[in-house]
Structure formats: structure tokens, C-alpha cells
Amino acid sequence: MGKGEVRLRLRTKILLISIATLLLAVGATAFTSGTMFKKRYREALETNALAIGQHLASQLEKILKLRIPLEDLIGFEEQCRDIVTKYPRTEYAAVVRLDGKMLFHSDPAHQGLTVSAPDVLRAIESPGESVFATTVGGDLDYVATIPVLDSQRKHVASVMVAFSAHIISRETSKILAYSILAAGISALLALALTVFALSLWVTNPLTKLTAVIQDIREQGAVTAKVEVRSRDEIGDLADSFNKMTDRLSAVESEREKLLRDITEKNRELFLEIEERKQAQKELAHHRDHLEDLVRERTKELEETQRELLDAARQAGMAEIATDVLHNVGNVLNSVGVTAAFLREKIRRLRLDGLSRLVNLLESRKDDLGTFVTQNEQGKRLPAFLSGLSEYLEDERREIATQVDQLTDHVGHISEIVSVQQSYSRAGGVTERVTLDEIIDSAVKINQSGLLRHRVRLTVEPSGLAPALLDRQKTLQILVNLIGNAKYAVSAVDRDDKEVLVRILKPDNGHVRIEVSDNGV
Numbered sequence: 001m002g003k004g005e006v007r008l009r010l011r012t013k014i015l016l017i018s019i020a021t022l023l024l025a026v027g028a029t030a031f032t033s034g035t036m037f038k039k040r041y042r043e044a045l046e047t048n049a050l051a052i053g054q055h056l057a058s059q060l061e062k063i064l065k066l067r068i069p070l071e072d073l074i075g076f077e078e079q080c081r082d083i084v085t086k087y088p089r090t091e092y093a094a095v096v097r098l099d100g101k102m103l104f105h106s107d108p109a110h111q112g113l114t115v116s117a118p119d120v121l122r123a124i125e126s127p128g129e130s131v132f133a134t135t136v137g138g139d140l141d142y143v144a145t146i147p148v149l150d151s152q153r154k155h156v157a158s159v160m161v162a163f164s165a166h167i168i169s170r171e172t173s174k175i176l177a178y179s180i181l182a183a184g185i186s187a188l189l190a191l192a193l194t195v196f197a198l199s200l201w202v203t204n205p206l207t208k209l210t211a212v213i214q215d216i217r218e219q220g221a222v223t224a225k226v227e228v229r230s231r232d233e234i235g236d237l238a239d240s241f242n243k244m245t246d247r248l249s250a251v252e253s254e255r256e257k258l259l260r261d262i263t264e265k266n267r268e269l270f271l272e273i274e275e276r277k278q279a280q281k282e283l284a285h286h287r288d289h290l291e292d293l294v295r296e297r298t299k300e301l302e303e304t305q306r307e308l309l310d311a312a313r314q315a316g317m318a319e320i321a322t323d324v325l326h327n328v329g330n331v332l333n334s335v336g337v338t339a340a341f342l343r344e345k346i347r348r349l350r351l352d353g354l355s356r357l358v359n360l361l362e363s364r365k366d367d368l369g370t371f372v373t374q375n376e377q378g379k380r381l382p383a384f385l386s387g388l389s390e391y392l393e394d395e396r397r398e399i400a401t402q403v404d405q406l407t408d409h410v411g412h413i414s415e416i417v418s419v420q421q422s423y424s425r426a427g428g429v430t431e432r433v434t435l436d437e438i439i440d441s442a443v444k445i446n447q448s449g450l451l452r453h454r455v456r457l458t459v460e461p462s463g464l465a466p467a468l469l470d471r472q473k474t475l476q477i478l479v480n481l482i483g484n485a486k487y488a489v490s491a492v493d494r495d496d497k498e499v500l501v502r503i504l505k506p507d508n509g510h511v512r513i514e515v516s517d518n519g520v
Contacts, residue, residue, distance in 0.1 A: 038172040042142065045089060045163050046131045049144035052083055053129075053161040056093060057146040060159065064150045070103065070157060080106040083161070091141055091162040095148070096124050098157065124158040133165075140165035170369060177368030180381055181361045188358060194396075205234045207339060209241070216245070233407065272300075346399075357384065432466045435474075435503055435513065442478035443501070446486060453490045455497045457482075462503035464511065481515040488519030 056079060063073060080093040084106045095104040100115035115121060123130050123145045131144045141162045148157040212226045225245065226238040364371040364378070371378040439459060450457050482499065489497040497518070504512045 037175045042168050049161040053144050053146035053159045057148050057159045060148050077104040089163050089167050091164045094160045173369030173373045177372045430468045433471050434466045438474050446482045457499045460502035485515050485517040489517045492519045
């Protein structure tokens with residue numbers, strides 16, 4: 001691993017994938033901006049209408065200060081029309097007497113008419129400025145009223161400046177359309193990021209690991225290495241796996257060497273036997289030296305026996321290591337299946353609908369407001385985006401579940417490797433441990449061989465308290481006993497092959513571990 005590299009754990013990567021998916025939800029918040037814009041835009045129009053009305057009222061009050069009666073004024077409707085022309089968002093401008101009569105109006109058709117709506121009359125008669133909503137001819141208008149005072153500061157009329165609610169809806173529709181377009185693009189980018197992250201951090205490393213395991217299982221290439229450079233649980237698994245293959249390769253080389261040594265020893269024994277036969281012929285000539293010769297040869301045979309026992313123990317460790325590799329291969333099969341499922345799940349994500357949505361919005365960008373608010377296809381866009389968000393959230397949860405299963409498989413493999421490593425340590429160190437724990441470890445080491453020979457193992461727990469023991473030596477003894485029992489029952493042609501492990505407690509203060517079987 002390079003110095004200074006950032007170590008990303010698998011949990012962190014899952015979090016990054018979840019954040020990328022949640023970008024879709026962030027895009028949905030664009031809709032809320034429409035409501036805020038609508039409120040702020042209406043307030044701005046109301047402020048503008050009040051300012052225009054105050055200007056008209058100020059002009060009218062200047063004229064009234066000349067003591068000209070309000071009813072005698074001529075041509076002030078031109079001022080009202082100028083206001084509508086100068087400010088296009090203004091629907092109309094008018095001067096209304098307190099009894100509701102329209103004295104001046106920007107639309108000549110309304111001049112001279114009388115207002116009868118109660119809410120409008122209340123606003124006209126009010127001595128203060130106000131803005132209220134009213135419906136005229138089925139259309140909603142917002143009307144600002146400003147009182148007009150004569151030369152004696154008496155309220156004689158009110159200026160009315162109105163703007164249509166259609167203006168607010170039109171501008172809000174534009175903002176909403178742009179927000180939808182931005183949300184769609186954000187969703188597409190977030191999904192692409194999620195797919196890329198899963199491929200880079202999960203599926204590709206697991207594919208490499210599965211390919212190497214397949215080579216080992218099919219070709220027996222225990223020297224194969226897994227090149228996974230990620231600094232997460234998968235990277236740790238690859239490192240542990242490579243270390244295990246190194247050890248297996250070393251054990252295999254040692255086993256071959258031991259087999260060669262055993263062959264050589266057998267040859268030497270054969271020669272020794274020949275020599276012994278020759279010595280028997282010469283026995284009559286060497287009777288005085290017979291005792292010394294037998295003692296010397298016996299010592300050599302004992303040394304050879306110890307070497308053979310050590311060789312047998314090393315061969316047993318190689319078999320256990322092979323069982324561990326078989327267990328790891330079984331778990332990695334599940335890892336490969338889950339990785340293939342994730343790859344297929346990502347490949348089948350339905351993105352064509354989202355791409356068509358972006359293309360549709362791009363083609364209608366010049367009239368998005370009208371398209372979204374009036375076109376039947378455009379009105380279905382919010383519901384479509386909501387359904388798309390739910391679909392992608394469901395996909396995210398399912399992918400996260402599969403990734404959690406991958407993490408469980410990785411933990412299982414790490415536990416198998418850890419048990420094998422503990423068995424290979426040297427003994428001679430006492431520690432406080434329970435016999436049940438040591439028996440459990442011995443069973444795990446022999447588990448693959450027991451299953452392969454269809455042997456049912458029963459362990460009777462003792463419930464004894466921890467004691468000071470040489471854990472490694474005790475474990476090695478139990479592994480050998482269980483292995484011997486396994487071979488004993490395998491030699492018998494029967495279906496009910498059973499091995500029983502139990503702890504007996506005699507009265508002399510000692511305990512006895514008993515391994516029994518129903519074999520030969």
C-alpha cells in the first residue's frame with residue numbers, strides 16, 4: 001500500500017453510494033423553490049402596485065390642493081393609461097369615489113361604472129393603504145388601494161392599481177420547469193456516480209478474487225495471487241488470502257520434501273535390513289559385540305521413528321490447510337453469486353425513461369412553463385419523477401442488502417483463516433481458556449473433512465470454568481484425535497457414522513476428554 005493513501009472502509013463506500021442516491025431527493029427540493037418564488041414575486045408586485053398608486057395619489061392631491069373639485073377634473077384617465085403602458089404587469093389603474101363610482105379608469109369601457117362588490121368598497125373606504133385579492137370576470141386580481149385626500153385633508157377617493165394573478169403563475173411555471181430540468185440532470189449524474197462507485201469498489205475486486213479462487217480449485221495453482229489494491233475489507237481479504245496461499249505453497253513444498261525424505265529413509269531402512277541380514281550371518285563372529293551393535297541400531301531406529309512422526313504431523317497440517325481452502329472456496333462461491341447479482345442488477349437499471357425525460361425537457365426548453373402547466377404530458381412530469389425516485393430508492397435498498405451479505409461472507413472467511421492460523425502457532429505458552437473453546441476450534445478445523453466423509457459429530461458441553469492450559473498443544477492433540485476418529489468411521493461401510501466428544505470429571509480433581517466413534 002502506498003504511503004499517504006486514504007483508507008476507505010467498505011462501510012464508508014456504502015455511505016458514499018447512499019449519498020449519491022440521495023442526490024435524487026435533493027433534486028426534488030427544487031419544487032419547493034417554486035412556492036417560495038411565488039410568494040416573494042407576489043410581494044414584489046404588491047409593493048410595486050402600492051408605489052404606483054402612491055404616485056398617482058400624489059399627483060391627484062397636488063391638483064386638489066388648487067381647490068378644484070374632484071368631479072370637475074378632466075383627462076386624468078390619461079395618467080391611468082400611461083401607468084398601464086409604462087408598467088406592463090399592471091392590469092389597470094383607476095380613481096374611485098367613496099361611493100364606488102369610477103371617476104377615472106385606464107380602460108374607457110369601465111369609466112363611469114359603479115363598484116358594488118363589498119370587499120372592494122371596504123378597501124376604497126379604508127383610510128389606509130391596503131392590498132386585497134378579488135375575482136373579476138372569473139380571473140383573480142390583486143388590487144392595491146391608496147386613499148386620496150383633498151386640500152382639507154379629507155378622504156374623498158381612492159386610487160386602485162391592480163395586477164393579474166396570471167402573471168405570478170406564468171413566472172412560477174418557468175421557475176418550476178427549470179427546477180425539474182435541474183433535478184432530472186442531478187438524478188442522472190447521481191445514478192451514474194452510484195454505478196461507477198459500485199463497479200470500481202465492489203464488483204471488480206470481487207470478480208478478480210473469484211477468478212483466482214476458481215483457478216486454484218480447478219488447476220490447483222496454490223501460488224496464484226489476488227491483485228486487489230483497495231484499502232478496505234476486500235483489500236484486507238485479498239492480503240489474507242495471498243498470505244494463506246504463500247503458507248500453503250510453503251507447506252506443499254515442505255510436504256514434497258518430507259515425502260522425498262521418507263522415501264530416502266525407507267531406502268535406508270531397506271539397506272539396513274539387508275545389512276542386518278548380513279550381520280546375522282556374521283553373528284557367530286561378533287557375539288562379543290552383539291549387545292553394543294543392537295543398542296546402536298535401536299537408537300538409530302528410534303531417531304528415524306521420531307522423524308517419521310514429525311513428517312506425518314506436517315502432512316496432517318497440509319491436509320487441514322487444504323480443508324480450510326475448501327471452506328474458503330465454498331464461501332467465495334456465495335461471494336461470486338452475490339457479485340454477479342449486483343452486476344446484473346446494475347446492468348438492468350431502467351434509465352431509458354429518465355434519459356427520455358431529459359431529452360423531452362431539452363426539446364421543450366423554450367416553452368417549458370406552458371408545457372408543464374398546460375400540456376397533458378407535461379402535467380404528468382411530477383408524478384413520473386416521484387415514481388422514479390421511489391423505484392431508485394428501492395433499488396438502492398436492495399443493492400445495500402446484497403453488499404451487507406458480501407460483508408458477512410468476508411467476515412466468515414476471515415474467521416476460517418483465523419482458526420487455521422491459530423492452529424499453526426507453536427505451543428509452550430499457557431493461558432486461561434475453557435476446554436469448550438478449544439474443542440470448538442478443533443471441530444471447526446476438522447469440519448470440512450467430517451462433512452466430506454458424511455460423519456455426524458456430537459459435542460457434549462461441559463460448562464467448566466476457564467483454566468490455565470497450553471492451548472496450542474491441547475488443540476493439536478484434539479485435532480489429531482478427531483481426525484483419527486474420522487478415518488476410523490470412514491473405513492466402515494455404514495450410514496450412521498458418528499463421533500462423540502465429551503468431557504468426563506472423575507473425583508480425583510482431574511478432567512478427561514474422551515473422543516469415541518463407531519468405526520473400526
